[in-house]
Amino acid sequence: MGSIAEYESDIERQGLLEGEGTPSSVLDAKASRKTRQRRFIHFSVISIIIYVILFRFVVHGNFTKKSSGKKNVIFMVTDGMGPASLSLARSFRQHRDGLAIEDILELDKHLIGASRTRSSDSLVTDSAAGATAFSCGLKSYNGAVGVNPEKIPCGTILEALSQEGYLTGLVVTTRITDATPAAFSAHADWRWQEDLIAEHQLGHYPLGRSVDLIIGGGRCHFLPTSKGGCRADDLDLTEVAQEEGWSYVANRTSFDDLELGKNVQLPLLALIAGGDVPYDIDRDSSVYPSLEEQVKTALTALTKATEDSEQGFFLMIEGSRIDHAGHHNDPAAQVREVLAYDKAYKYVIDFVKNLDTETIVVSTSDHETGGLVTARQLTPAYPDYMWVPQALVDAKHSGEYTRAKVARYSGVDLEEFVKTEVLEKDLGIKDYTSDDVKFIIENKQNCQDYVLDMVSKRSQTGWTTHGHSAVDVNIYGYSNKQSTMLELYQYLGGNHENIEIGKFMETFTGVNLGQITKIIHNTRHSASASEEKFKLLAEDPYHHYGPLE
Numbered sequence: 146m147g148s149i150a151e152y153e154s155d156i157e158r159q160g161l162l163e164g165e166g167t168p169s170s171v172l173d174a175k176a177s178r179k180t181r182q183r184r185f186i187h188f189s190v191i192s193i194i195i196y197v198i199l200f201r202f203v204v205h206g207n208f209t210k211k212s213s214g215k216k217n218v219i220f221m222v223t224d225g226m227g228p229a230s231l232s233l234a235r236s237f238r239q240h241r242d243g244l245a246i247e248d249i250l251e252l253d254k255h256l257i258g259a260s261r262t263r264s265s266d267s268l269v270t271d272s273a274a275g276a277t278a279f280s281c282g283l284k285s286y287n288g289a290v291g292v293n294p295e296k297i298p299c300g301t302i303l304e305a306l307s308q309e310g311y312l313t314g315l316v317v318t319t320r321i322t323d324a325t326p327a328a329f330s331a332h333a334d335w336r337w338q339e340d341l342i343a344e345h346q347l348g349h350y351p352l353g354r355s356v357d358l359i360i361g362g363g364r365c366h367f368l369p370t371s372k373g374g375c376r377a378d379d380l381d382l383t384e385v386a387q388e389e390g391w392s393y394v395a396n397r398t399s400f401d402d403l404e405l406g407k408n409v410q411l412p413l414l415a416l417i418a419g420g421d422v423p424y425d426i427d428r429d430s431s432v433y434p435s436l437e438e439q440v441k442t443a444l445t446a447l448t449k450a451t452e453d454s455e456q457g458f459f460l461m462i463e464g465s466r467i468d469h470a471g472h473h474n475d476p477a478a479q480v481r482e483v484l485a486y487d488k489a490y491k492y493v494i495d496f497v498k499n500l501d502t503e504t505i506v507v508s509t510s511d512h513e514t515g516g517l518v519t520a521r522q523l524t525p526a527y528p529d530y531m532w533v534p535q536a537l538v539d540a541k542h543s544g545e546y547t548r549a550k551v552a553r554y555s556g557v558d559l560e561e562f563v564k565t566e567v568l569e570k571d572l573g574i575k576d577y578t579s580d581d582v583k584f585i586i587e588n589k590q591n592c593q594d595y596v597l598d599m600v601s602k603r604s605q606t607g608w609t610t611h612g613h614s615a616v617d618v619n620i621y622g623y624s625n626k627q628s629t630m631l632e633l634y635q636y637l638g639g640n641h642e643n644i645e646i647g648k649f650m651e652t653f654t655g656v657n658l659g660q661i662t663k664i665i666h667n668t669r670h671s672a673s674a675s676e677e678k679f680k681l682l683a684e685d686p687y688h689h690y691g692p693l694e
Contacts, residue, residue, distance in 0.1 A: 217447075217457035217504035218306070218650060219493060220279065222325055223486055224272055225468025227513025227616050233476065233606070234483035236519070240534040250484075251491040252508065257634055258620040260643045262512045265294045268615045272468065273336040275511025275643060276328035282647030282658060290324065290342065291332040291670075298332035298668045300661025302650045303459055307355040309656055310456040312411070312447050315356060316439045318422045319465035320363030321346065325511065329461050330356050332670045339366040340376050341669070347386050347414075350668045352661075354389075357411045358446060358460075360439045362418035364395065373419065377673075386414050397432050405438065406445025413446065415439075424466055424478045425485040427546045436464060437489040444496050457502050462489065470543070471514025474608040475597050477540035477572075479517070494623055503626045505633065505653065509646060510618035516609030523602060536604035539573025544597035547571045551589045559586055567596070574599055620646065 223230075235250050264274035265284040277285045277292070281299035285292060293299050303313050315326045322331075322339035331345035343366045348354030367382040368374025376382075387393050394400050394415035403409050422433050434442075440462055447458040464486030470479035490508060497504045522528035542550075547567050554562055563585050568574045581599065585592045601608065617640065622633040636649050651658055 215455060215457050215502050216654060217451075217497075217500070217502050218302075218311075218459045218654060219497070219504065219506045220302075220459070220461050220650065221490065221493070221506065221508035221621075222276070222279070222461070222463040223467055223483070223508065223510045223618075224319075224325055224463055224465050225471040225512065225514030225613070226464070226483060226486075226510045227517060227614070227618055229517040229519055230467065230471075230479060230483050230513075231619070232519050233517065234480045234487070236532065237480040237534045237537055238484060241538050250487045251494065252487055252619075252621050255494070255506075255508070255621040255623050256619055257622045258638045259617045259640045260509050260620050260646060261617055261640065262510075262643055263615065269613050270512050270615075270643075271336070271613065272324035272511050273328060276325040278643040279509075279511070279647045279650075280329045282644050282651055284644060288335045288337075290327045290334075290336050290338070291329075292334060296334050296670065298662065298665045298670055300658040300663075300665060301329050302647065302654070302656070302658065303329040303461065304352055304355045304665070305651070305656035305658055305661045306456075306459045306654060307357075308352070308661065309654075310454070312357045312451055312454075312456075312458040313355060314358035314443045314447055314458065314460045315346075315361065316358075316436075316443045316460065317361035317463040317465045318436055318439075319361065319463070319469075320365065320421055321359050321361040321416065322363050322366045323421075323465065325463050325465065326361065326461065332665065332668045334671050338672050339363075340378065341673075343367050343376075343382055345668075347382060347389070347391070351665050354412065357450075358409075358413045358443055360413070360415040360417065360443055361465075362416065362420055362422045364416040364419045367416060383414070383416070397434065400434050400438075400442075403442050403446075406442040406447075406449070409442065409446035409449075411446065411450055415442075421466060421469070424470065424475075424482060424543045424545065426478050426481040426541070426543050435489075436462075436485050437492050440489045440492055444493070448500070451502075457504070462493070464489070468514045469545075471517060472611055473544055473593065473597060474515055474601060474611060475544045476517075476601055476604055476606040477537045478543040478545070479515075480537055490621075497623065497625050500625055503629060504624065505629060506621075506623040507633070507637070507646065507650070508621040509643075511643075512613045513616045513618055514613050515611070516614045516616075518607040518609070521601065521605040521607035523605065529605070531605060533604045536573070536600060537606075540571070540600050541573060542571040544593045544600070547596055548591075548593035551585060551592060554589070559589070568599075572596060572600055574603065 231250065238244065239246060239248055262270045262275060264270035264287050266286040271287040273290050274285050274287050277289050280291060280301040283293055283299060285294050291299060291301055307313050315321060315330060317326050322342040324336045327342045331342040333341055346356055346359065365375040369376045369379045369381060372381060383393055391412045391414045392410045400415060400417055417434060443460055447460060451458050464482060467479065467482040470482050493506055497506055519532045551563065551567055556562060560582060563582050568577050584595055620637050622637055624630040624633055
């Protein structure tokens with residue numbers, strides 16, 4: 146059976162062939178049909194307009210005015226983690242622990258969208274510009290810490306909430322002065338100005354102290370060289386901090402005295418490593434707390450401190466060294482870092498479920514690092530369709546650890562040491578060749594890439610770069626309030642620019658970052674001549690301030 150239009154056309158043609166005009170009944174029908182079409186189009190247009198207005202009201206309307214009620218904001222960053230990192234870690238865990246293929250990570254259960262990561266000057270961002278997009282809600286250039294493209298300090302979500310009476314905290318596994326935590330708590334033209342960043346984090350700038358809790362590595366930029374630090378001046382900021390009322394933690398023993406947050410006096414400065422906290426695969430738990438322990442301490446302390454307050458808290462948590470594993474092309478370290486973060490993330494979700502205060506949790510990455518793929522073509526022949534996680538299970542230490550171990554060896558038989566202690570024991574490699582051993586010995590100060598390529602080849606893990614990539618990254622979200630969970634989906638579901646995540650936190654809490662920007666306009670943010678020495682260190686992806694202390 147043809148369509149109505151075809152039927153009407155047939156009648157018209159028949160009438161013309163018979164020497165008659167189009168029957169009036171058909172003309173009336175066509176006129177009626179056109180009228181109905183116009184009405185339908187008008188109705189559709191009006192419906193779409195109403196829908197858009199209602200959608201904007203529902204999704205954005207509640208965010209244009211200051212929200213009432215006590216709130217907590219937990220923002221989590223998986224530095225350098227792209228979608229392939231999840232695949233790698235998930236399959237590794239299933240294999241290692243004998244889990245079913247249906248077993249997924251905690252992060253997998255809360256996936257809501259994806260983020261585009263470009264900076265203002267490149268499709269491939271760095272962590273400083275990526276974190277500034279989150280903290281200030283604007284695009285800036287690679288290397289920028291809490292400043293806009295014109296190098297003008299921009300107000301951050303942490304600072305704005307602090308001004309509103311929220312307690313604030315930073316928890317990281319790298320130096321606390323590194324790019325991501327710095328972008329929330331400091332303002333510098335370049336990320337390598339870590340001496341200045343440390344001063345801002347303690348409150349030595351126009352706003353005064355905005356951070357109430359700091360847990361991470363990085364004593365280096367708080368201490369002068371005379372006291373084992375790396376500052377370009379003679380300032381001992383740990384002494385200054387204590388004189389200004391900070392509680393100071395510098396080792397595992399004093400961290401344990403915090404009783405996982407039950408015995409914390411704010412403000413807290415906990416610098417648990419001289420540089421970065423070692424990779425989880427290398428971490429000595431008697432010396433360094435895990436990310437989960439750091440998170441437990443922060444959440445318990447901030448929740449306790451705000452229980453009688455009208456305002457809640459803001460906490461930024463970073464799984465920092467996922468990025469370093471990507472830079473190093475170290476798949477064994479990468480999967481452990483992702484799993485350590487996932488464990489901390491699960492603790493956060495379980496903790497928030499038991500809170501009465503409305504709380505949002507948003508987790509995303511600033512960028513992907515390493516161009517990771519869970520496949521690798523080893524020969525010119527047709528590639529195998531396989532990935533071998535057992536090679537990562539066999540590896541017990543990172544390439545960073547093994548390189549330092551070889552470089553520091555002072556015994557009499559380096560060849561035997563490389564074979565038994567490094568290749569077999571640390572990396573789980575038994576099928577090495579004499580050429581492998583010879584290369585490592587001859588390049589003992591710079592063998593890291595070589596040994597990690599040995600691990601990657603055996604697991605058939607592929608890498609395309611030692612830097613960052615422009616791939617989109619995932620957004621995860623949770624709230625203990627159903628309506629807020631809906632808002633998270635509505636606002637951050639789908640694909641977004643990274644600045645939209647920062648804008649969401651601003652509008653959700655009702656603060657005005659522009660007002661903070663005006664206050665901090667005259668903040669000292671340019672590099673001093675003495676800080677220039679850190680520039681080369683910051684540009685070296687293999688330098689992470691000696692995790693083996």
